[in-house]
Amino acid sequence: MKKMRMIQAINEALTEEMARDSRVILFGEDVKISLFGDTRGLADRFGENRVRNTPISETVMTGAAVGAAAAGYRVVCHMMFANFLYTGFDAIANQAAKLRYMTGGQIRLPIVYMAVMGAGRSAGAQHSDVPYPALMNLGGIKVVVPSTPADAKGLLKASIRDDNPVVFLQPARRGGEQGDVPDGDIIVPLGVADIKRAGGDVTVVAIGAMVRTTLRAADQLAKEGVEVEVIDPRTLFPMDTATILASVRKTGRLVVVDEARTTCSAASEIAATVAEQAFDCLEAPILRVTVRDVAMPYSPPLEKLVIPDEQSVVDAVRKTLSTGRRSGTQRVTQ
Numbered sequence: 001m002k003k004m005r006m007i008q009a010i011n012e013a014l015t016e017e018m019a020r021d022s023r024v025i026l027f028g029e030d031v032k033i034s035l036f037g038d039t040r041g042l043a044d045r046f047g048e049n050r051v052r053n054t055p056i057s058e059t060v061m062t063g064a065a066v067g068a069a070a071a072g073y074r075v076v077c078h079m080m081f082a083n084f085l086y087t088g089f090d091a092i093a094n095q096a097a098k099l100r101y102m103t104g105g106q107i108r109l110p111i112v113y114m115a116v117m118g119a120g121r122s123a124g125a126q127h128s129d130v131p132y133p134a135l136m137n138l139g140g141i142k143v144v145v146p147s148t149p150a151d152a153k154g155l156l157k158a159s160i161r162d163d164n165p166v167v168f169l170q171p172a173r174r175g176g177e178q179g180d181v182p183d184g185d186i187i188v189p190l191g192v193a194d195i196k197r198a199g200g201d202v203t204v205v206a207i208g209a210m211v212r213t214t215l216r217a218a219d220q221l222a223k224e225g226v227e228v229e230v231i232d233p234r235t236l237f238p239m240d241t242a243t244i245l246a247s248v249r250k251t252g253r254l255v256v257v258d259e260a261r262t263t264c265s266a267a268s269e270i271a272a273t274v275a276e277q278a279f280d281c282l283e284a285p286i287l288r289v290t291v292r293d294v295a296m297p298y299s300p301p302l303e304k305l306v307i308p309d310e311q312s313v314v315d316a317v318r319k320t321l322s323t324g325r326r327s328g329t330q331r332v333t334q
Helices: 006-020 042-046 058-070 089-096 132-136 149-161 210-222 241-251 266-277 300-306 310-322
Strands: 002-005 024-028 051-053 074-081 111-117 142-144 166-171 178-181 194-197 202-206 228-232 235-237 254-261 286-291 329-333
Touching: 002 006, 006 024, 006 042, 006 149, 006 166, 006 178, 024 058, 042 051, 058 074, 058 089, 058 111, 074 149, 089 111, 111 149, 132 142, 132 166, 132 235, 132 254, 132 266, 142 149, 149 166, 149 178, 194 210, 202 210, 202 241, 202 310, 210 228, 210 254, 210 310, 228 241, 241 266, 254 266, 254 310, 266 286, 286 310
Parallel strands: 024 051, 024 074, 074 111, 111 166, 142 166, 202 228, 202 254, 254 286, 286 329
Antiparallel strands: 002 178, 142 235, 194 228
16 A cells, blocks of 8 residues: 555556556647656656647547557557547547447457546636536436546556547546555446445435535534445446445435536436435435636635535535425535
């Protein structure tokens, strides 16, 4: 076991997978100099035939990834910021998500589209989105969001080895944080959630950077005698609904904390699933703690106002504990 930052864990995963399989190639915007540090040193180790900078054209990058994967490579395409997935969306949505189905399985597309997502660094509206709601809706793209360095390494290695396209989204505010990472070839299976904290009073499902926020809120609530069960889905599509439903059937209450905007968020999908499949177990309305339906502000104070924080999670948990059973889903926006 060793301590490392998430970006270091990602770098180690890439290094190990490229050393393990010569078919793994990496290209993207400034992957050689590595703005975030997650691809640093890979060009020197593996050479320019396997690690290449691309033009600043996301349409070219995402399309080239499809072609290279169809030709037999295992492609890691680094998009830099998650907002840039929008400008490369045609190849992702119309080709990567559909070609395996449209060819009857004759074409495999082992692609990992990597990007850093989320707010908290005053990077502006065009560099701060969390685009996974749109990606979840495609049906043919696996969507991965780690919250710890260990999960980042294990999930990325699993994503590279998968024969289907995966979007791997690194929460921007977690990249520099340290955490324990097991030694050896660790693999975290896609589609398996993790219970980050056990509890019997309230289930809180938290995604990406919101996991740390929720765990801190759970620590505060524990001082009041409230035991929060914190679940990290880790993979948003396909989602491990069985783990979430089992927890809700135990606690009878659900809060979902999501850095996406409220409308069509992952929180909305989780709330709908629980309402459909475990409604009889609910003792209070489901609450969503999300970002307002606005573009992310550049101003640090306004950005802080928009992003869910520890207190908003605490307030939502207190609210669901004070509410008796009735139908419906309520929203708590930051």
